[in-house]
Amino acid sequence: MDLEKNKTIKDGAINVGDGAAIPSKQDRGLFNAWRVAFFGAIGTILYLVIAKPDPYLSILKFLPDGILVTFQVTVEAILLALVIGLFAGLGRISRNPFINGLSSLYVEVIRGIPLLVQLFYIYFALGRIVNVPAIASAVIAMAICYGAYMAEIVRAGIESIPKGQMEAARSLGLSHAQAMRHVILPQAIKNILPPIGNEFVALLKDSSLVSILAVSDLLRRGREFASESFNYFETYTMVALMYLLITLILSKLISIMEERLSVKSR
Amino acid sequence: MKIKHLLISALCLFIAAGTVSCGKQEKVTTITVASDATWPPMEMINKDKKIEGYAIDFFNAVGKEAGIKFEFKNTAWDGIFAGLAAGKYDMVVSSVTITDKRKKTMDFSEPYFESGQALVVMKSSTAKSIADLKGKKVGAQIGTTGAFEVKKNNGVTLKTYDEVGLAFEDMAAGRIDGVVCDTPVAANYALQKAEYKNKFIIAVNIPTKEFYGAAFPKGKKELLEKVNKGIQAVKAKGIDKELVKKWIGTK
Numbered sequence: 297m298d299l300e301k302n303k304t305i306k307d308g309a310i311n312v313g314d315g316a317a318i319p320s321k322q323d324r325g326l327f328n329a330w331r332v333a334f335f336g337a338i339g340t341i342l343y344l345v346i347a348k349p350d351p352y353l354s355i356l357k358f359l360p361d362g363i364l365v366t367f368q369v370t371v372e373a374i375l376l377a378l379v380i381g382l383f384a385g386l387g388r389i390s391r392n393p394f395i396n397g398l399s400s401l402y403v404e405v406i407r408g409i410p411l412l413v414q415l416f417y418i419y420f421a422l423g424r425i426v427n428v429p430a431i432a433s434a435v436i437a438m439a440i441c442y443g444a445y446m447a448e449i450v451r452a453g454i455e456s457i458p459k460g461q462m463e464a465a466r467s468l469g470l471s472h473a474q475a476m477r478h479v480i481l482p483q484a485i486k487n488i489l490p491p492i493g494n495e496f497v498a499l500l501k502d503s504s505l506v507s508i509l510a511v512s513d514l515l516r517r518g519r520e521f522a523s524e525s526f527n528y529f530e531t532y533t534m535v536a537l538m539y540l541l542i543t544l545i546l547s548k549l550i551s552i553m554e555e556r557l558s559v560k561s562r
Numbered sequence: 563m564k565i566k567h568l569l570i571s572a573l574c575l576f577i578a579a580g581t582v583s584c585g586k587q588e589k590v591t592t593i594t595v596a597s598d599a600t601w602p603p604m605e606m607i608n609k610d611k612k613i614e615g616y617a618i619d620f621f622n623a624v625g626k627e628a629g630i631k632f633e634f635k636n637t638a639w640d641g642i643f644a645g646l647a648a649g650k651y652d653m654v655v656s657s658v659t660i661t662d663k664r665k666k667t668m669d670f671s672e673p674y675f676e677s678g679q680a681l682v683v684m685k686s687s688t689a690k691s692i693a694d695l696k697g698k699k700v701g702a703q704i705g706t707t708g709a710f711e712v713k714k715n716n717g718v719t720l721k722t723y724d725e726v727g728l729a730f731e732d733m734a735a736g737r738i739d740g741v742v743c744d745t746p747v748a749a750n751y752a753l754q755k756a757e758y759k760n761k762f763i764i765a766v767n768i769p770t771k772e773f774y775g776a777a778f779p780k781g782k783k784e785l786l787e788k789v790n791k792g793i794q795a796v797k798a799k800g801i802d803k804e805l806v807k808k809w810i811g812t813k
Contacts, residue, residue, distance in 0.1 A: 424735065519640055520722055523722075
């Protein structure tokens with residue numbers, strides 16, 4: 297049983313289909329692919345801007361505030377999603393049938409609705425009830441959605457810790473909550489971090505969906521430029537390269553973080 | 563093997579059917595027209611999921627005069643001109659204002675409707691112009707002349723939406739302070755829509771004197787001339803005035 301769950305966690309770390317391929321030093325092929333993509337993207341952007349400043353330079357000048365909004369939405373949403381995910385994940389393994397049922401229902405409902413539909417729903421439903429600014433609504437919508445996926449990661453992470461750990465902590469006189477906080481969670485977090493890194497990259501890419509809610513993120517800025525200048529091909533080339541660059545940098549950072557963690561634990 | 567043969571013959575049939583129907587279409591000269599049907603009362607989707615509105619009636623009349631059958635295709639506004647340039651359809655009728663900048667990338671028919679811009683605000687608002695909304699957010703549909711009008715005002719934050727209806731809903735939710743769009747559309751949302759008419763008012767009509775034209779890819783002279791002749795005939799018969807009565811009412 298535990299072995300099986302351990303495997304899911306490991307699969308989570310190996311299965312990097314959602315984010316950009318996270319390179320590790322052992323994996324030379326991937327590492328090279330990352331390099332080629334990264335320097336290729338930078339090189340292409342530089343080449344386009346220098347060789348054809350009109351329209352590429354003006355596109356490049358138009359996008360930066362959109363990139364900031366994309367980052368803002370991503371970071372805020374991931375933090376909020378972590379909090380939601382932690383509670384919902386703990387709820388999923390709770391022995392209280394009410395809390396357990398509620399968290400499971402949340403996870404099932406949210407995972408069954410496409411993110412785009414949820415964004416529309418939460419954005420306009422929120423608008424009917426309370427007056428929340430556009431970016432905040434977008435962040436809340438993204439966080440509620442990703443919280444459900446986080447919850448599953450948290451649940452799997454906690455369940456991956458051998459039962460003996462809890463039993464040992466309890467027999468040392470810790471309460472269930474104390475054992476959870478001081479013994480289980482610190483160990484689980486290390487297991488959880490790689491899949492959370494993936495979710496982070498995935499959320500960054502999905503954040504492009506909030507452009508539909510008139511949030512001026514990177515994609516929206518690109519669309520605004522294209523709709524006025526009619527340089528659709530050029531603009532979306534630039535936008536795609538920007539996203540690629542950002543996700544590549546992010547996945548690199550995450551892999552560095554993971555390496556540090558694994559070194560520490562030895 | 564058998565399945566493979568079957569698949570190939572099915573494919574051949576499809577291709578054959580495709581070419582036959584294409585040939586037929588050319589005889590009746592059916593023209594595919596892209597229209598963003600989110601712009602009531604000019605172009606919109608009715609309850610039967612059909613595109614209707616002033617422009618649809620007008621161009622059906624034009625088609626009758628010119629001997630063309632127009633087939634309207636609902637297309638998202640953002641990217642509608644990219645599709646035109648790529649040859650996905652032959653013409654765009656979507657309340658496109660004729661501007662010099664747009665003329666560089668496409669050809670226009672004669673104008674078929676005169677419009678201006680209008681600022682719609684909440685009834686509680688005291689704004690009388692876009693400039694009055696300094697430091698606030700004003701919404702418009704992406705890439706429209708309404709959006710360009712907002713941009714002219716320094717200090718007013720433009721928020722662009724995929725559809726103008728989303729902008730109005732956002733204003734009703736209190737997220738933005740005004741919406742700028744073409745006068746007939748503003749009138750439709752602020753005066754006629756049941757859920758909005760008690761909430762919104764038209765703060766000001768901005769007489770931008772803009773004219774709608776049908777947009778064509780560059781160099782489609784023959785079709786353009788045919789449509790122009792049709793537009794002239796429809797105007798000469800006074801059909802446009804009847805349609806104004808039908809769709810827009812008295813101003």
